[in-house]
Amino acid sequence: MAIETELKLSLSPRTATRLPQHPLLQGISPTRKHLRNTYYDTADLALKQAHIAVRHRRIGRQWLLTIKSAEPATGGLAQRSEWETACLPGQFLFMHVDNKTLRRRLEKLQPELLAAFTTDFTRLAWLLSPAPGVSIELALDRGHIESNGHRESICEVELELIEGKASDLFELALNLQKDLALHPSIASKAERGYRVFSGEPVLPAKATRLTLNAGDTPLEAFRTVAFSCIEQLQRNEAGVINCDDPEFVHQARVAIRRLRSAMRIWKSGLPAGFIAEFDPLWQMVASQLGDTRNWDVLVSETLPQMDKLLHKHDPAGSFHRQAVRCGKRSRQNTRTALKSASYSSLLLAYTAALLELPDNKGTSVAKFAKRRLGKRAVQVLQLANCPQENFMTAQHRLRIAFKHLRYAIEFFSALLPQAKSQDYHQAAAGLQDLLGRMNDLVVAEQISHIALAGAKGAPVRRWLLTQRELLLPKLDQSLAAFFERKLPWEHS
Numbered sequence: 001m002a003i004e005t006e007l008k009l010s011l012s013p014r015t016a017t018r019l020p021q022h023p024l025l026q027g028i029s030p031t032r033k034h035l036r037n038t039y040y041d042t043a044d045l046a047l048k049q050a051h052i053a054v055r056h057r058r059i060g061r062q063w064l065l066t067i068k069s070a071e072p073a074t075g076g077l078a079q080r081s082e083w084e085t086a087c088l089p090g091q092f093l094f095m096h097v098d099n100k101t102l103r104r105r106l107e108k109l110q111p112e113l114l115a116a117f118t119t120d121f122t123r124l125a126w127l128l129s130p131a132p133g134v135s136i137e138l139a140l141d142r143g144h145i146e147s148n149g150h151r152e153s154i155c156e157v158e159l160e161l162i163e164g165k166a167s168d169l170f171e172l173a174l175n176l177q178k179d180l181a182l183h184p185s186i187a188s189k190a191e192r193g194y195r196v197f198s199g200e201p202v203l204p205a206k207a208t209r210l211t212l213n214a215g216d217t218p219l220e221a222f223r224t225v226a227f228s229c230i231e232q233l234q235r236n237e238a239g240v241i242n243c244d245d246p247e248f249v250h251q252a253r254v255a256i257r258r259l260r261s262a263m264r265i266w267k268s269g270l271p272a273g274f275i276a277e278f279d280p281l282w283q284m285v286a287s288q289l290g291d292t293r294n295w296d297v298l299v300s301e302t303l304p305q306m307d308k309l310l311h312k313h314d315p316a317g318s319f320h321r322q323a324v325r326c327g328k329r330s331r332q333n334t335r336t337a338l339k340s341a342s343y344s345s346l347l348l349a350y351t352a353a354l355l356e357l358p359d360n361k362g363t364s365v366a367k368f369a370k371r372r373l374g375k376r377a378v379q380v381l382q383l384a385n386c387p388q389e390n391f392m393t394a395q396h397r398l399r400i401a402f403k404h405l406r407y408a409i410e411f412f413s414a415l416l417p418q419a420k421s422q423d424y425h426q427a428a429a430g431l432q433d434l435l436g437r438m439n440d441l442v443v444a445e446q447i448s449h450i451a452l453a454g455a456k457g458a459p460v461r462r463w464l465l466t467q468r469e470l471l472l473p474k475l476d477q478s479l480a481a482f483f484e485r486k487l488p489w490e491h492s
Helices: 013-021 100-112 166-177 189-198 218-242 246-265 272-309 314-338 341-356 365-385 391-415 418-451 454-483
Strands: 002-010 031-041 052-059 062-070 077-086 114-128 135-147 150-163
Touching: 002 166, 013 135, 013 150, 031 189, 052 100, 062 100, 077 166, 114 150, 114 189, 135 166, 135 189, 150 166, 150 189, 166 341, 218 246, 218 314, 218 341, 218 365, 246 272, 246 391, 272 314, 272 341, 272 418, 272 454, 314 418, 365 391, 365 454, 391 418, 418 454
Parallel strands: none
Antiparallel strands: 002 077, 002 150, 031 052, 031 114, 052 062, 062 077, 114 135, 135 150
């Protein structure tokens, strides 16, 4: 068995033609191969569900049987267990798989294996030694994926680690990116092939449940959480760029909010320079996504309700039309931001920095979690009971506090009693959502002063104020019920 560590980067066909002329590749003769691969699975896609790939590869007259078992990639970085052996066309012999459990599973499924899709591409490969003790293969793949009469193009770079550290892949990628538009990609050829095979569209990706071990160090846990956030962000990029479904923007924004919240939770154990460098950069991306999200909520949720009640008032219609125009402009700005070189560099640099963080052995993540959860619960209680002159400011701070508490519970949920933590989390999430709806009305009112200044916008603002006031009794009741709950981490 070999462990394959590679970084995948997408690029345009135009950029691909420029790549061989890059200074880092000069003086190195590339190898050229034509690769045709057939991927197999059962009718119910048992291998896909288990993150297992089985393929036949033809290189010239040679045939290879390859088995890959992998976790989803993050930041373009993928690490896979790989088994490969020579074979005959159509032959499935799994004796070379030294993982007994996996081998038995494959042998059991062998009679059910069917061809699902093919990949057909030409590979130009350069073997690079960017530093002493570092060896990396840079492969440029161009071709297509085909299944059921449908095709999708392939144009990507793969950096495979031969010798060195995973961070060396990112250093090389960042050097290449200074001159070439390269973006870290997490979708493997197999994942894309399955999409072509099934014809299923790309759907908005929510955060996946995290698995932390009580014996992990806090830093190990932080890496797990941060990689999960980055993966969620990247799985929503294409949707943000290519379609108008507001849920992609929402989930991408949630991913960055979770990431920044995690950085705050673990702040005391992270290098000061790490936070200082990356938090402002993530904040800029979050602000752009947040602006688009505000317009989406206004147009798709708030204004339809207002239009029904204020249909006789022309200001409501004017406000709606202007909001739609502003929302489209903001969405285009967001797409530009996610297609920028600076965003691609941020993903690469941040992932590299995560891999290089020094792991100081100390307390377990279980003890760390109790302290951090307790701190955030206290913050929520203090803000809920602290009288403030500016009621809207107080609500805003309380919403942010509930957001941080909610994310902290999600991060550490695997370490907590499930029934108690689930109930507590649902209550915190419900309060955050309620406060979020109230904040949406505040944002709408602020926007109305710009779109409909003076008396013209008075009916709109009166309606928004009324809606916010109607939610206050529910907020008081929900807060009272929430603070009666026991803290699940104190009994774990």
